[in-house]
Amino acid sequence: MQVSERLKSLAEAGVSIWLDDLSRERLETGNLAALVAESSVVGVTTNPTIFAGALADGERYAAQLTALAADGADAARAITELTTDDVRAACDVLREVYDADPFDGRVSIEVDPGLARDTEGTIAQARELWAAVDRPNVMIKIPATEEGLPAITAAIGEGISVNVTLIFGIDRYRAVMDAYIAGLEKAQRAGIDLSRIHSVASFFVSRVDSEIDKRLDALGTAEAVALRGKAALANARLAYAAFEETFGDARFRTLPAANVQRPLWASTGVKDPAYPDTLYVTQLVVDGAVNTMPEKTMQAFADHGVVEGDTVSGRGEESAAVLAALAEVGVDFDDVLALLEDEGVSKFITSWDELVATVTTQLAAVRR
Template sequence: MSARLEALSAAGVSIWLDDLSRERLETGNLADLVATSSVVGVTTNPTIFAGALSNGERYTAQLREVAAASGTAADAIFALTTEDVRNACDVLRPVYDEDAFDGRVSIEVEPGLAMDTDGTITQARELWQAVSRPNVMIKIPATKPGLPAITAAIAAGISVNVTLIFSNERYREVMDAYLTGLERAVEAGIDISTIHSVASFFVSRVDSEVDKRLDAIGSSEATALKGKAALANAWAAYAAYQEVFGSERFAALAGANVQRPLWASTGVKDPAYPDTLYVSELVVDGCVNTMPEKTMQAFADHGEVTGDTVTGRGTEADEVFAALAAVGIDFDDVLEVLEREGVEKFDVSWGELVDTVTAQLAAVAQ
């Protein structure tokens, strides 16, 4: 067992692996990470599945079944990914049985539905039913059309991982969508203690975009702010989380679970920064950090837990935002760009996934 990852877990951070493949499942690698690296959850996305399906022959038998049934690439993707997520849920079921906040595996609705409320709701139900495990979470993007879909899914008793959150304004809308869903679930007679959710707040991409703009400005005041925006954004988000889930509105929902903050995109993209930056500086009890394996291994090797590095830093975050504005950074524009690019990147990955599976179906049908 990694002592450093154990320390991170003991500090209240749930470590979720940002990766899944059939190879990890069939070789026992995922089970080993649960046993030795304090991993208590898994997240997936189209990019992850595109990589998994393009690099392995472990999907061939199932692809043959789909091809024999004259299935399309979309049918194959649905079958292959829900199978992997179902099996990962089974690996993590003991964790879930011990603490239902964890032991979770997330699967995302198609990126092309990001601006389609009704389509998102329909596919969220389909994925929930296909995986058919209580510890699955359906990933729904925090786009404007995604917000009512989040409410509808929660109201139906579906646990949701809200993804692609960049701005605190949108984060507050996400929390409102969650609470509204819980209120509707109560009205429908659903046991809300069984409904869980996380809000995936993206981190490293914020620094990537802001730092690029600071370099373009080029002043000493601007360059001094590099590497500060992402953490400030996350600290402000946690302050908003404390406010909303400390409110009378939430308290009135007897038996409800908080929607935990999840720090996503925590792999460092600038080699000038410590490779554990978005882990060590985002330690707070009750949050999730979903990490690429490379980041998790780095923390296991040399990461440090120095206590809570998040609580009470809302004012400090505001000071960073003010300093960014003073040197000419339009932070609202940064966040709008990141959301748009996030959706576009997953769309591209989805297209690559469809192309890969289409080719594989043709190959196994010969």
């Protein structure tokens, strides 16, 4: 077994390394288990895009698809069974990690993104997925839309562990943390053991730079161009400062058995080739955070990533200055955040539709 020393050093700096991918091939070939053993991977995140790709490319689903078709399953039921089976198996691979530290060993599965603006629909599906996977180390992903916030509170209040996804801005992040704590308070009133409830808040990184850099290039001034590649890191570092403030507050301290909702850096694959391919890993090292990475980013860090110590704490003033400078050159940050949320929901809906179409076609082919 060849352990990646660079990834090990990242883990030793307090960053939980989660893989942003899952497929039956990874499970059945032992690839996921190998990443846990050799690459310090302690969690897995999934989304509709990941499952759409896995089912479109994977022949390892054929036998189960045949059985589902013979049983009269439609695409919706088939997708639920295929994806929850994969997530359940991944939870089992990571169970030893979870047993050693319940903050990790986690596998996330997302509600249908078409429910992103439907509070009650999201709550209902969160319950269904929680019961279907039936593993204590699963997390149900709920988007941080305005309609998603009460769904987060409801799910946490019922003892369901939640990965809140599609967070782009600080104000919405504060609302997410408030929704989590409100859920804990609800669970406490219901007599639920708070120590068993866990949550992460997935704060998206690279997409912020992609959109803002495009606007800076369009402005074209020297002042604007000088800000390229600075917005995403500043935004994330301000998010961490908000995390420290919220979970150091008296309100949270009245819940002594409760766990903090850890910040998770998502969308950490670099999209601009002009930037170092480990930028959103090296520059977001802080004890207690999660970084969920596509395998390409993980491999890049294993090859040449460097841990430079804590690159997040104590940089709030510097980061606020970056956002102020963006406003001065004419970037409407609130407009960027609204656009990114809408695009994020739309992209996942598109992937979900592709997944439905793929499974529908596969079921029809089996029935011929």
